[in-house]
Amino acid sequence: MKFLTVFIDFKSAAAYLAMDATLKLIQAGDVQVIWKPYEVRAQAIADKKQIETVTESHLRVRATQRQQTHLKYAAIQGKTIIFQKEPKGSGAALTALAQFDGDPVEYIRAAFLAYWQDGLDLDDPETVKAILNQCGVDSNSISFDQKGKDLLVAQQIEAEEQGVFDTPMYVVGSERFLGREQLPWIEALLENSL
Amino acid sequence: MKAMESDARLIVYVDVKSPYAFVALAPTFAMEQRLGFQFDWRPLTLDIPSYAGSARKEKGKVIESNRSQRKWLGIKYAYMDARRYAERQGYNLYGTEKIWDSSLANIGILWVARHDRDRLKAYFDAVYPLFWRRELDIENVEVVCQCLTNAGIVTEGFQVFCETEGRVLHDQLQSQLHPSGIYGVPTYVFEDEVLFGREHLPYIEWRLSGCVGAAPDISNAL
DSSP: OEEEEEEEOTTOHHHHHHHHHHHHHHHHTTEEEEEEEOOOOOOOOOOOOSSOOHHHHHHHHHHHHHHHHHHHHHHHHTOOOOOOSSOOOOHHHHHHHHTOOSOOHHHHHHHHHHHHTTOOOTTOHHHHHHHHHHTTOOGGGSOOSHHHHHHHHHHHHHHHHTTOOSSSEEEETTEEEESGGGHHHHHHHHTTOO | OOTTOOSSSOEEEEOTTOHHHHHHHHHHHHHHHHHTSOOEEEEOOOOHHHHHOOEEEETTEEEEEOOOHHHHHHHHHHHHHHHHHHHHTTOOOOOOSSOOOOHHHHHHHHHHHHHOGGGHHHHHHHHHHHHHTTOOOTTOHHHHHHHHHHTTOOOTTHHHHHHTHHHHHHHHHHHHHGGGTOOSSSEEEETTEEEESGGGHHHHHHHHTTOOSSOOOOOOOO
């Protein structure tokens, strides 16, 4: 059996759009998957200023284009994706994922939909508890206090020590891959066909 | 030259100093061959310090940098990722020791497009692999001239072109890029679309060949 670690953040549109293709890959092979949280930075796209530095212009154009690209492929996948003017947080949902016992796929799917379809704030423990309960998970088993947050921070540090800096990041053995566009290589690695 | 306009059905923006542009060449040329028409290849000279910070290395060690740890992780990953694809294509790809000014080599793209478009791939073959083996000083116009010669392209007037019309064309193009939504390489422009990254090639080919079947998702060819 092969092992695949997938780092995700619910507020990463790229991670959301990678879910179906990732699950398809997993279901096709004899792969054990470990889902891990990694909190990315999400910032509102700055308004165009009359006078911008090259840096400001680059960051604004890049963020705008990325958003449009995500919208395009969401439409191709038949998914709803709604970008908020001010991105909401995902800390509480990631804190729950860091402590998850058992297969978290149903919870991950529900949390992604809550964020990208319903525009919910996944930094709110009550919202996340409702999602957990909806998935049949006892939300009382999850700590959203400092202990839970510390666990997420520890996993974040551990991830960065492995070279993780964005999501979805896939780790197979010692190899890292960012983005679902890398799935052909990952699949070949898992099948030993490279 | 307008950033979004061309007689060709697809514009491709590349930069000699981009590892991702390097590994995008083979699949993009393969697609050009399959589709059976020429693309309009153009230079985009990246201003790397403006968005990724800057750093200077000597003998493989960073001696000067203003990059955050997360940014470093991203940059190191980008080189590692491009390297594995380059190696699959049969090339070496070594990290650069400094941030190069690639404008001369990129003006060379404009020169080739004007004088001998059919030899553009030969020009890229003369520049990219050597540059990424750290064997080419792309800031030296005579070196770029030699690459043109190696690719079988006329060089008479190239140096003057670099100082006059070629430089003006290059610089005018760069100033139009951000307002057109273009910020990195490789970028593909066609009809109403601007797409950054070779992972969009399946979708682009699907669009340019008549949208037969379901639209494909992003994917890097192995």
